[in-house]
Amino acid sequence: MIKSKPPSPYIYANRMADRRSNSSIDNISRTSFQSNSDNNSIFETASLISCVTCLSDTDTIDRSEASTTDTSKDDLSGYSKPHYSSVNGQLPANTVIPYGRILDARYIEKEPSHYYDAASSPSSPLKSSISGISEQDNIGEEAPFQPKERKGISLPRRSNSSSSLISSRSPSTKLVEVIFARPRRHDVVPKRVSLLIDYKPHPSPHLNEDDDLVEEILKRSYKNTRKNKSIFVIINPFGGKGKAKKLFMTKAKPLLLASRCSIEVVYTKYPGHAIEIAREMDIDKYDTIACASGDGIPHEVINGLYRRPDRVKAFNQLAITEIPCGSGNAMSVSCHWTNNPSYSTLCLIKSVETKIDLMCCSQPSYAREHPKLSFLSQTYGLIAETDINTEFIRWMGPARFELGVAFNILQKKRYPCEIYVKYAAKSKNELKTHYLEHKTKGSLEFQHIAMKKHNEDCHNYNYNYNSEYQAENGDEDEGEFEGEENDHPTFYDSADPIADQIKEEDFKVKYPLDEGVPCDWERLDPNISNNLGIFYTGKMPYVAADTKFFPAALPSDGTMDMVITDARTSLTRMAPILLGLDKGSHVLQPEVLHSKILAYKIVPKLTNGLFSVDGEKFPLEPLQVEIMPRLCKTLLRNGRYVDTDFDSM
Numbered sequence: 001m002i003k004s005k006p007p008s009p010y011i012y013a014n015r016m017a018d019r020r021s022n023s024s025i026d027n028i029s030r031t032s033f034q035s036n037s038d039n040n041s042i043f044e045t046a047s048l049i050s051c052v053t054c055l056s057d058t059d060t061i062d063r064s065e066a067s068t069t070d071t072s073k074d075d076l077s078g079y080s081k082p083h084y085s086s087v088n089g090q091l092p093a094n095t096v097i098p099y100g101r102i103l104d105a106r107y108i109e110k111e112p113s114h115y116y117d118a119a120s121s122p123s124s125p126l127k128s129s130i131s132g133i134s135e136q137d138n139i140g141e142e143a144p145f146q147p148k149e150r151k152g153i154s155l156p157r158r159s160n161s162s163s164s165l166i167s168s169r170s171p172s173t174k175l176v177e178v179i180f181a182r183p184r185r186h187d188v189v190p191k192r193v194s195l196l197i198d199y200k201p202h203p204s205p206h207l208n209e210d211d212d213l214v215e216e217i218l219k220r221s222y223k224n225t226r227k228n229k230s231i232f233v234i235i236n237p238f239g240g241k242g243k244a245k246k247l248f249m250t251k252a253k254p255l256l257l258a259s260r261c262s263i264e265v266v267y268t269k270y271p272g273h274a275i276e277i278a279r280e281m282d283i284d285k286y287d288t289i290a291c292a293s294g295d296g297i298p299h300e301v302i303n304g305l306y307r308r309p310d311r312v313k314a315f316n317q318l319a320i321t322e323i324p325c326g327s328g329n330a331m332s333v334s335c336h337w338t339n340n341p342s343y344s345t346l347c348l349i350k351s352v353e354t355k356i357d358l359m360c361c362s363q364p365s366y367a368r369e370h371p372k373l374s375f376l377s378q379t380y381g382l383i384a385e386t387d388i389n390t391e392f393i394r395w396m397g398p399a400r401f402e403l404g405v406a407f408n409i410l411q412k413k414r415y416p417c418e419i420y421v422k423y424a425a426k427s428k429n430e431l432k433t434h435y436l437e438h439k440t441k442g443s444l445e446f447q448h449i450a451m452k453k454h455n456e457d458c459h460n461y462n463y464n465y466n467s468e469y470q471a472e473n474g475d476e477d478e479g480e481f482e483g484e485e486n487d488h489p490t491f492y493d494s495a496d497p498i499a500d501q502i503k504e505e506d507f508k509v510k511y512p513l514d515e516g517v518p519c520d521w522e523r524l525d526p527n528i529s530n531n532l533g534i535f536y537t538g539k540m541p542y543v544a545a546d547t548k549f550f551p552a553a554l555p556s557d558g559t560m561d562m563v564i565t566d567a568r569t570s571l572t573r574m575a576p577i578l579l580g581l582d583k584g585s586h587v588l589q590p591e592v593l594h595s596k597i598l599a600y601k602i603v604p605k606l607t608n609g610l611f612s613v614d615g616e617k618f619p620l621e622p623l624q625v626e627i628m629p630r631l632c633k634t635l636l637r638n639g640r641y642v643d644t645d646f647d648s649m
């Protein structure tokens, strides 16, 4: 049976966080973002196979703890067939393993000694127990029991009587081992389960008995994402509380190997080393660079690639992503929706390669040689001082930042400067309109990519998804798309993948520093800029695990968000601003300026101080920044940033 469903948006939920809120959660895992599964997932396609029996075997080798050899470069490429402990016999009846959590599948020859028998009863769930379809949206979700029409592989009831079924199984049944990511405490770990599956391909003349079951499972498990990624891992052993290497080896590497990614690991040895590494690496060997670090290493990697003579190829080919092992981890929280290294790795494995805008920074001391790229933020004033000047209490982890901000606010320090801005949406109303327009556009783009791939798959089966959908729904006209709540697919002209490749001219600076401020830039009211408290511009919604500083940030809307506060704001008014940082509601406060901008120049009037760019220290001299649209590829869960609820604020 092939059952098609209309694609639907993704509903963000924080169920896991809620579920776990009663338990003690350490600072690594406390921010966990989930998506609700619903029956209309865009990844839902067709049911082609039915499961007969879930088997058990006796092999329970667990080798998930990976080697921690202290080499500067570990070559882990190639698949060494790691073993993971089996959960055969341990899963409750009707457990669903969502496709979004399946890492690998393969045929096995050995007949196990135990199995789940649910075939005897006509009402058995086993009759159609591989019933649903890939669902990338629920990769972080525990799925203990099978609700109606869950998408994934569902396991039948368990039985002790056995061998008769195995010996009498039909020739179409296949023995398959599925490796999947299973929640364990605050993490996900690879586990395996053996299944005896009666594979019944769709009875199309174009499908035959030999259509491959394992390929079908893998296809559904890796919808819209690159399978068997080739990943260059850069670990900053100094990152966070100095635990990056251990975090990567224990939380990330087992999942990467289980999903047959090939990985090569290098360690940074000094500040700035990742720039050199990215500038000199062999880009032909990889499709992904994963930074097991905070946000400092992705910043360096982007700038290392930028300085390569073949930078166009590098940015077109490589997706740059983060496994959160630092103290900031804004990239992981924004892009993978989690600050937990194992969930983030699962996201990396399952995420969609998406283009994001970068920001190009120029200052007199380096602009002539080469400007610098920023993917996250630039800040001056209170936050910059706090970010950099609390380095000495790095051992405190993320708390160092909160403590520093509180201290600086109490001091009421001013950071006088001149600011010139090229606005895209100046007022808060204009900003909201811009946000809603571009959020919908981004979502349509992603749905389109997913739909295109889906249609290709359907075409491969000589199966017309669209007409089936329309026949089922009796509706020929699904043209209208009203944002994410619309369940119906929209079909529009295909995005040309070649046109989406960047070219050398995309790196060209539009507003060179030495040409002065263009006449269409506006000067910020000196009354505010001379009493500046916070100046913060950014491209990702989170700047730290619990700080949603830019709730209106979008991956590729061609703008950056600017937030400004006045140091004269009274303490009683500063309180709701600071208390709103976790929810992002600070931008709604009347004392806070919030705009979407294309470029700016800031000229500090102080002689002591600094800029912080992506959390890195930059010199205190005039800084000019412009947006560089869609320059960089990264991995975004469901093709978008974590939901910030800005629309409903």
Ligand SMILES: Nc1ncnc2c1ncn2[C@@H]1O[C@H](COP(=O)(O)OP(=O)(O)OP(=O)(O)O)[C@@H](O)[C@H]1O
Residues within 6 Å of the ligand: 236, 237, 238, 239, 240, 241, 268, 269, 270, 271, 272, 273, 292, 293, 294, 295, 296, 297, 300, 325, 326, 327, 328, 329, 615, 616
């Ligand atoms: N081996 C090393 N020794 C010292 N510093 C290093 C080393 N490797 C990288 N660095 C520097 O460490 C800084 C912070 O890196 P990273 O962002 O990974 O960690 P972090 O703990 O999250 O830091 P932050 O709090 O700035 O986000 C970067 O500026 C980087 O250049």
